[in-house]
Amino acid sequence: MVLERTSRPLTKLSFSGFKRSSSSMSVSSPPPTLLVQDGSYLQALSLKLSEAVSKAMLQPTGPVPVGELVGGRRPIPAGRGRALGLLIASELKACQNNPYLHKAILRSLRRPLSVLLSGLSALLLPLLSSPEFLSSSAPTVQVPNPNATQLHALAAADFAGELLETFDDMSLGLDNNARGDGLKAIREGLVSLIGRVVNPLIAGIKSELMPLLESLENPVAVAVAVPKTGTKAIHPSIVSLQAIMPVYARALARYTAALPSQTTLATFLISIIWTALVAVANRPQVKASPPTSPLGSPQLTPLTKRERVTFGNTSPATPPPARFSLKLPPSRPSSPPCISVTPSAAADVRALHELMVLLPRPPAECDATRVAHEAVDEALSDLTALATLLETIGNPLFKVGKSREAILEEIEKITADLPTLIALPVLLRSYSRGTIESPSIPPISTIINVSEDEYRKSCLSGFGRAEQCSSIIGYSVLDFLRVQGGLQSLAAQWLVNRVDAVDH
Template sequence: MSRSLAKRPIPQGRGHALGALIASEFKATQTSPHLQKAILRSLHRPLSVLLTNLSAHLLPLISSPAFQHAPAPTVQSPNPNPTQVHAIAIATFVGELLETFDELELGTDADPRGDRLKPIREGLVSLINRVIGPLFATIRNEVMPLLEALETPIPLNGTKATAGGKAPMHHPSIVSLQAIIPIYAKAVARYTASTAAHATLATFLISIVWRGLVALAHRPPLPASPPASPGLIPVAVKKSRGSTTPPVTPPASRFNIKLPPSRPPSPPPQVVPATAAADARALYDLLTLFPLPKGDKEAARLAQEVVNDAFEGLKALPPLLDAVHGLSSSKVESEQQLNAVARELEILATEVPLLIALPVVLQAPVNGVSSNISVGNMISLSETQYRKECLSGFGRAEECSTTVALRVLDALGTNNNVHPVVARWLEMEIAEALEQTN
């Protein structure tokens, strides 16, 4: 361990230099397949030795408490410790080398009659994952509880909201994330300097976006604030009924008393909790600070597409929340209006996963009061079981969406506490889903 740290970390760019050397030898023999095969055979031993040496250097680093139990970056300590620096340098070197593997399509053929570099490629990828996996896990463990806490609204605690008062106060989790996400984003950019690490990056981003969507979609709406009580008339200026005797003029000495300041002290600031939509917008702005996966290979393009879909869902959530919470009964006085509102909600929910949009639309207010109905209870499951079975991730939610929607629609037929637009919107969503599957 001490010998590993006694050496300087591998400088950035060394993997690219080695890859460029391999590429130059490989491309120089493009016109001769036999020479190319000879070059590939000559790579096996040095690359195997390199993999063995890198593993030997990395093992004591990632086994040390300084790596395994290192805290996540903080504002006071944003940089990795020396042990982490050495491990990250090895992972970066390997990632740079793998970029050449990708460029030349080396190690992608499982056929033993091919270049036979697939075991080496897999070994190199494993080295990267052994480094960045624990680093990502540390950050995820810090972020996840904050995202889960977004589901709990800020209590009003007797304060009242005024239109001309203080700007809305974001959820405490958003305030905490605003302090640490920029630090985490820089750390993650360092961990994922090579595209070989972008599969892990995609998994990380998808997991935190999903957790934020679930929390914000299930946040109970805040009750409407009661009107402020009228100010009481001071007793000193009240007139006494039935008394006509003029007041006695006080002596002049009475006027020598120090008068209070002409301007009364300002009242304490009024706290206006931010809406779920405002917190969702803030969360989207924060999470987009993280680097996004990139690359030209099919796997990289698939990762980009999935991550982009996740962020589009988070970006589309605030307009849906605003539309649902701003819904009034006057907008749906006729069947035509009901269809129009349902169609508007369907359009707003286009990019939002159905099982994320469902608890939001269920909050549509009836007679000015938003309902807080559990989807799990509507389909005869506990909320915990429902989330475990159906809301574990984007993929699982998509698999369960039509089945859950049909069962909720059936349950809505006997529930008069839910806005009628919910059933009409669900009918449209189910019809579209069934049409896409046919």
């Protein structure tokens, strides 16, 4: 038996073929081995933390994926920040019953974490200053993924976000007291590092979205095929958003993986939703005109006198030359005729809402982001309320068989959560359109005697500012309607009730 065992080649017992590169540490890695809490525990812990920080910043080995190298370096693999946080959390949990040792461990964390923060900042400095970082700040359909420079910066931000998860779980860096854990500066530095990476990338997407959303204020006629007239036409900007919004949704989910970036995400979502509300609410009313004759349709006008005479003088015994020509089948069917249709504002808002819900939102199950999630949901509900109001106002059967009080009550129910300065222009256009004997209502900026740009910047810069200015502007509009003799209109009665509710 001994001879048989020794005669076998030793390579059969080698595990070299099963070795894997340690380029990235898995999230489900086993918990680190705890140190023995003896007299040299703190010294050994300091060495262990310094070694863990050095390994976290170490270059990964193994094959290099295509398009990941920047200056001969690879990005920080995912999971290393979480592994370092797991090591810190395990040592802190092991001494919870010993407050003195717990404070000593917190003091031991300051130096290695400060070295880590300095290393991450030094790593980011050339990346953020590189022209490649902002050369394509917003993804496109052709190039949906970040380039190598952006990938390195996002990897550093993800590392900081993973480490901050441990800070949140262990409540580290939250105490403003000088006698606290002393990690507040580390926490703020990690949060700032994430913002330096994420904020420019989100700003690039916002700069591409804003012109498309602002153009929704201008009604544009689109060509619709006659067999498809039953389908609702949409604004050309909505068509562009339908192509690019899924790309932006994936990019935003990648950018805002860290918890501190959820506040930036919520601010971005609320900002673009508010821009869309302002644009659609102030879209001028387009009067419905009879559709033009479809292109390619047969001529329905009567024949001229010359044509009638020529046709009448043709001898019936002489057949036309076309009778003897060979009739060939058409090579291809003729394209369907098109008519020009102006998309309705309500259809555009409905389509826009379907695109907005594709974007990621702050998680509702986390206490730190629950308020941000509710704020985004309220902004999305305003889009739905505006679409319902536009559909109700544009429905010719809305007022049929209803009393004035019932109509007003239904409109107040629809606009209960809608900002006053968003619903007001819609109702004023409905008032001017519905009353024949009254003059048309000018824009709100003309009523309050300011320019349109100043009104947009001063009063329509956001949800909060619009709420602050709603009472003053409401009284100014009521004074104007009083002079015009339109206080009995539906819009005036709605505005009186809204202003009184705000004041009381």
